[in-house]
Amino acid sequence: MTRHLPATLLIAASLALGGCATAVPPVEVTRFHGNAPTGWAPGTRYAVDEAPLGDPAAMAGTGVGANAPSLEWSSYRTAVEQQLQRQGLVAAANGERAPLKVRIGFDRNEQAPAARRSPVSVGVGGSTGSYGSGVGLGVGINLGGGPKRMADLQLSVRIDDAASGQALWEGRALTAIPVKAPASQPSLAAAKLAEALFRDFPGESGRTISVP
Known part of the structure; x- marks a missing residue:
């Protein structure tokens, strides 16, 4: 039996490495919301704001411009809309007014291992802890795996009441992925x-969780 053990270990290791090559690492998620907003029955319409959420300076280098969204931003928009529709919401037709306005932003920051940011500070919707205690949340991401060039990825979503502009739900998701993965x-x-x-939308307000 012992003579076969090294080969078994090699096979297991190769399978593990193969899984790591395609899997996205765990995602740190923080969400804030007040009481469940009214009017979120299945079929409630939403409209996506074409202007990316976040500081324009923070979007520099992501390809998101004032004139036309980048292909990467479009990927994030598509993914968010799929999730919204799974909650029973319906996209409004072009030019149609909707009770909900959705703002989407993303940030991709690639740095050499020695220059990477850690931990990542999360301030949701531009006002840290909007519906929580009013203090910031520090999210530490495990950066293990050797001196690989990593990409810090962040998705931000805010759902507003279109009439009043009040934030009803907001959150951010962060992860770190090897650039070449x-x-x-x-x-x-x-x-x-x-x-x-x-x-588990809308999630527990003010709590940071790790989603595998």
């Missing part, structure tokens, strides 16, 4: 972050 592709990363962000 297949999981860093926009479509895969966006789908994972959006799914994690809307897991």
Whole structure:
């Protein structure tokens, strides 16, 4: 039996490495909301704001411009809309007024291992802890795996009452992925972050969780 053990271990290791090559690492998710908003019955319409959520300076280098969204931003929008529709919401037709306005933003920051940011500070919707205690939440991401060039990815979503502009629900999802990993592709990363962000929607307000 012992002579076969090294081969068994090699097979197990190769399978594990193969899974790591495609899997997106765990996602840190923080959400804030007040009481369950009225009018969120199945069929409630929403409209996506074409202007990305967040500070324009923070979007520099992501390809998101004032004139036309980037393909990467479009991937995040598609992923978020899929999750919204799973909640029973319906996209409004072009030019049609909707009771809910959805704002979407993302940030992709690639840095050499020695220059990476850790921990990541989360301030949801531009006002940290909007519906919580009013203090910021520090999210530490495990950056293990050796001196690989990593991409810090962040998806931000805010759902407003279109009439008043009041934030009804907001959240951010963050993860770190090796730049050369297949999981860093926009479509895969966006789908994972959006799914994690809307897991068990609306989620516990003010709590940071890790979604595998």
